Amino acid sequence: MDxxxxxxxxxxxxxxxxxxxxxxxxxxxSAEETxxxxxxxxxxxxxxxxxSVIDWSKVTDTETVTAMIDVKVTPKRGVGFDDVxxxxxxxxxxxxxxxxxxxxxxxxxxxxxxxxxxxxFVSQKLSTLDSVLSTTTHFQLKKYKHDGVVFSDGEExxxxxxxx
Amino acid sequence: xxxxxxxxxxxxxxxxxxxxGIRKFFDLASTMDNIISLGVGEPDFVTPWSVREACISSLExxxxxxxxxxxxxxxxxxxxxxxxxxxELEYDPKNEIIVTVGASEALDIAxxxxxxxxxxxxxxEPTFVSYAPxxxxxxxxxxxxxxxxxxxxxxxxxxxxxxxxxxxxxxxLSFPNNPTGSTxxxxxxxxxxxxxxxHDLLVLSxxxxxxxxxxxxxxxxxxxxxxKDRTIVISGFSKAFAxxxxxxxxxxxxxxxxxxMLKIHQYTMMCASTMAQHAAIEALQNGMEDVRKMIQSYKQxxxxxxxxxxxxxxxCHVPGGAFYAFPSIKNTGLTSQQFAEQLLLxxxxxxxxxxxxxxxxxxxxxxxxxxxxxxxxxxxxxxxRFIKKL
Numbered sequence: 001m002d003x004x005x006x007x008x009x010x011x012x013x014x015x016x017x018x019x020x021x022x023x024x025x026x027x028x029x030s031a032e033e034t035x036x037x038x039x040x041x042x043x044x045x046x047x048x049x050x051x052s053v054i055d056w057s058k059v060t061d062t063e064t065v066t067a068m069i070d071v072k073v074t075p076k077r078g079v080g081f082d083d084v085x086x087x088x089x090x091x092x093x094x095x096x097x098x099x100x101x102x103x104x105x106x107x108x109x110x111x112x113x114x115x116x117x118x119x120x121f122v123s124q125k126l127s128t129l130d131s132v133l134s135t136t137t138h139f140q141l142k143k144y145k146h147d148g149v150v151f152s153d154g155e156e157x158x159x160x161x162x163x164x
Numbered sequence: 165x166x167x168x169x170x171x172x173x174x175x176x177x178x179x180x181x182x183x184x185g186i187r188k189f190f191d192l193a194s195t196m197d198n199i200i201s202l203g204v205g206e207p208d209f210v211t212p213w214s215v216r217e218a219c220i221s222s223l224e225x226x227x228x229x230x231x232x233x234x235x236x237x238x239x240x241x242x243x244x245x246x247x248x249x250x251x252e253l254e255y256d257p258k259n260e261i262i263v264t265v266g267a268s269e270a271l272d273i274a275x276x277x278x279x280x281x282x283x284x285x286x287x288x289e290p291t292f293v294s295y296a297p298x299x300x301x302x303x304x305x306x307x308x309x310x311x312x313x314x315x316x317x318x319x320x321x322x323x324x325x326x327x328x329x330x331x332x333x334x335x336x337l338s339f340p341n342n343p344t345g346s347t348x349x350x351x352x353x354x355x356x357x358x359x360x361x362x363h364d365l366l367v368l369s370x371x372x373x374x375x376x377x378x379x380x381x382x383x384x385x386x387x388x389x390x391x392k393d394r395t396i397v398i399s400g401f402s403k404a405f406a407x408x409x410x411x412x413x414x415x416x417x418x419x420x421x422x423x424x425m426l427k428i429h430q431y432t433m434m435c436a437s438t439m440a441q442h443a444a445i446e447a448l449q450n451g452m453e454d455v456r457k458m459i460q461s462y463k464q465x466x467x468x469x470x471x472x473x474x475x476x477x478x479x480c481h482v483p484g485g486a487f488y489a490f491p492s493i494k495n496t497g498l499t500s501q502q503f504a505e506q507l508l509l510x511x512x513x514x515x516x517x518x519x520x521x522x523x524x525x526x527x528x529x530x531x532x533x534x535x536x537x538x539x540x541x542x543x544x545x546x547x548x549r550f551i552k553k554l
Contacts, residue, residue, distance in 0.1 A: 007460075007464075011464070018537070022468060022537055022541065025467055025468040025471040025472065026464035026465070026467050026468045026537070027464065027467070028467045028471075155210055157208065158210075159201075159204050159206060159208070160190070160194070160204070161190065161193045161194055161199065161201045161203055161204070161514055162186055162189055162190040162193050162194075162201065162203035162204065162514055162516060163186075163203070163204055163205045163206055164184060164186050164205050164292060164293045164294070164342075
């Protein structure tokens with residue numbers, strides 16, 4: 001892919017809400033060229049969506065629990081892990097799903113309102129799938145950094161106002 | 165009897181050198197709240213974590229003693245590798261490299277190592293505020309050569325030729341340049357090098373912004389044939405690695421010059437900070453990816469800023485390096501001091517008036533784009549409003 005496209009992708013990955021005008025100036029293209037590139041990347045499903053990083057712990061009455069579940073499965077002939085992966089990611093509770101190297105096969109990230117809700121999902125929906133051999137559930141206790149964003153207040157600009 | 169402590173107790177030279185023109189402006193700006201500062205001459209990045217971590221770790225291991233005067237050999241070896249890889253310059257870490265307390269110290273001891281009383285040193289301006297005073301402090305006479313916007317603030321061979329006299333000892337160059345952001349290509353430097361050789365001069369080349377070029381790769385004048393033996397290259401970690409507060413620079417030069425510099429360095433500084441030197445080793449070994457990302461970000465902001473100036477009709481040459489734009493404010497009818505002061509008071513945007521950087525700077529303002537896009541955006545809106553009200 002050409003370097004301008006990559007540059008645009010990196011910038012909007014960092015800051016999805018940046019304006020087309022600012023983006024165009026930064027990558028030295030016209031606004032029209034820039035929006036065409038973004039449209040093209042959206043059509044090609046290179047850009048799949050735009051999301052924000054929210055610290056829900058600061059919002060009252062919206063508490064959720066997040067668990068990361070290590071899942072061992074038996075791959076199926078012909079479709080490997082893809083078939084079972086699809087069966088898992090279709091549950092709306094599943095926020096993320098990755099095929100892993102190492103001690104287990106799939107890493108499932110689940111978000112629920114309560115610990116019970118997550119537990120129910122694991123025992124009733126996940127473990128009961130045919131291919132699933134075992135699950136190990138880890139609950140997240142605190143979010144320090146997510147998608148490259150640090151959740152505490154950032155380092156302030158320490159520079160003095162004018163320096164030579 | 166003449167008192168040695170009253171009235172005349174300050175040395176003549178210290179009385180004579182002017183205070184930095186930035187100081188006055190800083191005093192005014194620092195009393196105000198909510199200003200957007202385009203006046204900062206340093207990166208807006210914090211030093212990469214791996215570098216900070218290396219410093220912490222060096223403290224934990226108890227590396228708190230002096231190092232060799234010239235700096236840790238391991239660091240000098242890394243500097244030699246870096247200079248070769250980035251700029252195709254070969255220096256012997258044992259006797260052609262000194263680690264200094266910032267590039268500022270390197271400038272000072274370089275001048276003191278080569279200037280005899282009365283020697284003239286050509287200072288290519290606009291430039292960093294310390295050059296001319298440092299020449300004076302070394303007993304020399306600074307001779308200013310002002311570049312102009314017509315040549316994108318590059319030094320023209322005929323300008324240099326005109327300024328040379330029988331007393332000229334050296335010239336001080338700084339490209340990429342603070343405050344103009346100008347760069348010079350190898351071909352352009354060749355024309356300068358020819359004159360330097362003809363007149364048997366030395367070159368002090370401050371290349372602290374060498375990593376920050378956006379349109380062509382940095383060319384060091386020392387790389388041009390015949391020039392390495394008469395060039396002192398000064399650089400450091402402040403800008404490229406976002407390490408301004410660490411005060412760590414270095415100088416590479418022929419060994420007779422570094423030997424002379426080292427004598428002055430050992431009597432005045434002894435050595436640069438040990439923990440900063442350990443951090444710098446990490447910076448050179450593993451920090452180049454961080455540097456690359458920061459440079460990319462400066463380039464994007466440069467593009468954004470220069471285009472935004474175009475849109476509001478502020479004339480600005482495209483700065484090829486560093487992180488400064490140096491737009492012309494001549495058609496406002498104000499001096500750069502008046503412009504900067506009124507802009508600060510009415511719109512709370514801090515810029516640095518161009519005249520403080522010497523000849524050729526009047527009629528321009530230095531705007532650092534080492535700040536967020538949001539800040540740049542708001543600053544441009546305010547500058548636009550300010551100019552329209554004039």
